[in-house]
Structure formats: structure tokens, C-alpha cells
Amino acid sequence: MNLTSKNISKAASVFMMVCLFIFSNAHIAKAQEPVSNVHIGFCYPLSTNGSRAGEYTNNASFHVLAGLSKEEKAFSYAGISNVVRDKVSGFQFAGISNHVKNAMKGFQYAGIYNDVDTIDGFQFAGLLNRSATVKGFQFAGLSNIVRNDIDGFQFAGFSNIDGGNFKGFQFAGFVNKVRDVDGFQFAGFVNVAKKVRGLQFAGFINIADSSDHSLALVNIIKNGEKSIGVTIDETQTTVLSFRSGGRVLYGIIGVGGNWKTSTSYMAFEGGFGAHLPLSNSFRINAELTSLYLEDWKKGFYYKNTFRVLPSIRITPRIELFGGPSLNFSSTDTEDGKKLIENDFWNDYSGDEKRQLFIGYTAGLQIGF
Known part of the structure; x- marks a missing residue:
């Protein structure tokens, strides 16, 4: 076949007409997408948009039970549920649930459940949000x-x-x-x-x-620190404790006993700490802890402590530490009142004795 300029011109004209036809149909189809300023109904399809409600873009929608639409631009309300096939902008409220296939931008509230693809704004559900x-x-x-x-x-x-x-x-x-x-x-x-x-x-x-x-x-913490240690304090309470955490902060949990008085007490300790590294083998640990002594009878003894513990590693895994502490204790037992004789403040409220005093903590821990 011989290609002439005339043939090429005709082919180009046909191609242009096909493109124009496709573009025109797409434009007409888009122009024919139904739009409603206000959509009012009872439930689908009993509404002003009828059986085609799922094709409509609405500026505002109000439904007694449930509403269906393609897109909501400003406000949508349903006593039970809103179902939107595309996206929502503005405020959406449902007594039970909202279901949006794509994006929600604005404020969304459901008494029980929201199910949306993408949220940009505020989402509230009485029970569950899924997105x-x-x-x-x-x-x-x-x-x-x-x-x-x-x-x-x-x-x-x-x-x-x-x-x-x-x-x-x-x-x-x-x-x-x-x-x-x-x-x-x-x-x-x-x-x-x-x-x-x-x-x-x-x-x-x-x-x-x-x-x-x-x-x-x-x-x-996979890349953190964990250790088992033994501590003793100014009340002769001995605790076996587990310390665990990251490079800076860590937690403390422990159990032990006090045998200084005539009654043996179980000891329970919990708290938090922070590492202050000064060199590879020396650091200062600051800890806040609470200690409770229990003899399974009437009465109580608890102590809150802030302690500063210089610590030295004698091997890569073994650490020795010890230092001063500031303590507040409260007890209504006779044994508990005898644990600390030297304090700088004390107060009585009925049978309860409260004290502020300086103490100490010392111990050894093994990391793993």
C-alpha cells in the first residue's frame, strides 16, 4: 500500500474524531452524575433520590433510619446508619454506624461503629472504629x-x-x-x-x-537491659528484684522480706529508674520506688523512696551499686514504728505514724 499525504491526513482526521467522541461521552457522563442539594428520606429507597440514591452526590442528607449515597459534601444524618459509596466531607452523624468506602474529611460520629478507609479529621465511635x-x-x-x-x-x-x-x-x-x-x-x-x-x-x-x-x-526490650539483683536498705529489708528497660529508663519489680523485728514480713517493691552514664563502667542510677511490708495480719507499712545510686560494673554483666535515699514511710504497726528511730520529721494521726528520713540502698545485680 502506498501512503500518500492525503491518506495520512484522512487517518489523522479519523483518529481525532474518535478521541473527540470518547472525550465528549466521558464529559457528558460526568455532567449527568446526579447532584442533590438536600436528600431527605426514611430509608433506602424511600427518599427524595429514590432507587438511584447510591449514584447521588449530596450537600446535605437527613434520614430517619438509614441513608445511601455516592458522596456527601457538607452534612449527613441518619438515625441508624449512613452508607456512602465514595467519600464524605463535613459532618456525619449516625445513631449506630457510618460506612464510607473511601475518604472521610471532617467530623464523624457513630453511636457504635465507624468503618472508613481514610480519615482526615475527627472520628468518634461509642464502641469501635475501623479504618x-x-x-x-x-x-x-x-x-x-x-x-x-x-x-x-x-x-x-x-x-x-x-x-x-x-x-x-x-x-x-x-x-x-x-x-x-x-x-x-x-x-x-x-x-x-x-x-x-x-x-x-x-x-x-x-x-x-x-x-x-x-x-x-x-x-x-530486645535491644535493652535486663538484670536480676539483690538490695538491702536502712530497715534491713532485703529484696530480690528484676530491673528491665531501655538505654535510659527502666522498671523495677521485686519481692523479699524483713526480719529485723519480732515479726517476719514479706516485702513487695515496684518502681521506675533512669540511667545517667558517666563512662563505660560507671554510671548513676536514680530510682523512685514504693515498698510494702505484709505479715498477712492487721496493719500496714509502706515506704516511698527516691534514691541516687552510683554504680560500677566489675564485669560486663555484674554491677555493684549503693547510695543515699530520701524516704517517706507510713505505718500503724508497732513493729513498723520501730524500724526507723532517727528521722528529721514525724507525725501521728491516730495509730498511724508518718516519717521523713534519710536512708541508704546497696546491692548487686547481674545482667542478661
Whole structure:
């Protein structure tokens, strides 16, 4: 076949017409997408948008029970549930649940459950939030479940379960589970993460691959420190303790006894500490602890202590430490009142004696 300029011109004309046809149809289809300023109804399809409600973009929607739409631009309300096939902007409220296939930008409230792909703004659910990505504030009475990353504030009465990274402030009444943390993580019982940059606090245990600032009674940090030690103080209370944490902060939990008086007492200790390294073999440990003595009868003895403990490593794993302490004690037992005779302040309230005094702590610990 011989190609002439005339043939080439005809082919180009046909190509241009096809492109114009496709573009025109797409433009017409887009122009025909239904839009409603106000969508009012009882439940789908009993509404002003009828059976095509799922194709509509609405500026405002009001439904007695449940509403269906493609997109909401300003305000949407349903007594039970909102279902949106694309995205939502503005304010969305549902008595029970909101379901948004793609993005939600603004404020979203559900009495029980929110299910959204991407959140940019504020999300509140009485029970559960589930999403892929969050940027902003997320609150759930029970649990937040996020598949990917979070940037902002996350609060749950029981648990935050996140598959990606977290940046910001995270609080859960019981457990937080996330990949990497950059910020603050608080849980009433346990935090689980990989890499933590910031502060990690739990009522009982933190678990992480790396975390320099980890505060809990027990900290299982893969790249951190763990040790078993024995301490004795000015009341002759001996405690076998477990210290665990990161490069800077650590937790203390221990059990022991006091046999100085006529009655034998079990001792229970818990607290937090911080390392101040001065050289490879010498550092200062500052600790805040609470000690409770129990003889399983009537009465109590507890002591709160702040102690500064110079520490020297005599081998890579064995550490000797000892130093002064400032103590506040309270007891209503006769044995407890005899433990400390020299104090610089004391006070009586009925049978209870309270004291402030200077003491000491010394001990040895073995790292592993």
C-alpha cells in the first residue's frame, strides 16, 4: 500500500474524531452524575433520590433510619446508619454506624461503629472504629483498629490495634499494639511495638524491639537491659528484684522480706529508674520506688523512696551499686514504728505514724 499525504491526513482526521467522541461521552457522563442539594428520606429507597440514591452526590442528607449515597459534601444524618459509596466531607452523624468506602474529611460520629478507609479529621465511635489510614483524632469507647499508618491522637477505652506506624499520642485503657512509634504511647496494662522513638508507658509491661524511654514495671526490650539483683536498705529489708528497660529508663519489680523485728514480713517493691552514664563502667542510677511490708495480719507499712545510686560494673554483666535515699514511710504497726528511730520529721494521726528520713540502698545485680 502506498501512503500518500492525503491518506495520512484522512487517518489523522479519523483518529481525532474518535478521541473527540470518547472525550465528549466521558464529559457528558460526568455532567449527568446526579447532584442533590438536600436528600431527605426514611430509608433506602424511600427518599427524595429514590432507587438511584447510591449514584447521588449530596450537600446535605437527613434520614430517619438509614441513608445511601455516592458522596456527601457538607452534612449527613441518619438515625441508624449512613452508607456512602465514595467519600464524605463535613459532618456525619449516625445513631449506630457510618460506612464510607473511601475518604472521610471532617467530623464523624457513630453511636457504635465507624468503618472508613481514610480519615482526615475527627472520628468518634461509642464502641469501635475501623479504618485503613488516620490523620487527626480518633476516639472509641472500646477499640480502634487501623490497618496502616496513623498521624495524630488515638484514644480507646480498651485497645488500639494498628498494623502500620504511629506518630503522635496513643492511649488505651488496656493494650496498644503498633509497628513503630514516634511520640507517646500509654496503656493501662501493655504496649507492644517494634521501634519506639519517644516515651512508652504501661501499667505493667512494655514489649518492643528498641525503646530508650520505656516505663513499666516490666519492660521486654530486645535491644535493652535486663538484670536480676539483690538490695538491702536502712530497715534491713532485703529484696530480690528484676530491673528491665531501655538505654535510659527502666522498671523495677521485686519481692523479699524483713526480719529485723519480732515479726517476719514479706516485702513487695515496684518502681521506675533512669540511667545517667558517666563512662563505660560507671554510671548513676536514680530510682523512685514504693515498698510494702505484709505479715498477712492487721496493719500496714509502706515506704516511698527516691534514691541516687552510683554504680560500677566489675564485669560486663555484674554491677555493684549503693547510695543515699530520701524516704517517706507510713505505718500503724508497732513493729513498723520501730524500724526507723532517727528521722528529721514525724507525725501521728491516730495509730498511724508518718516519717521523713534519710536512708541508704546497696546491692548487686547481674545482667542478661
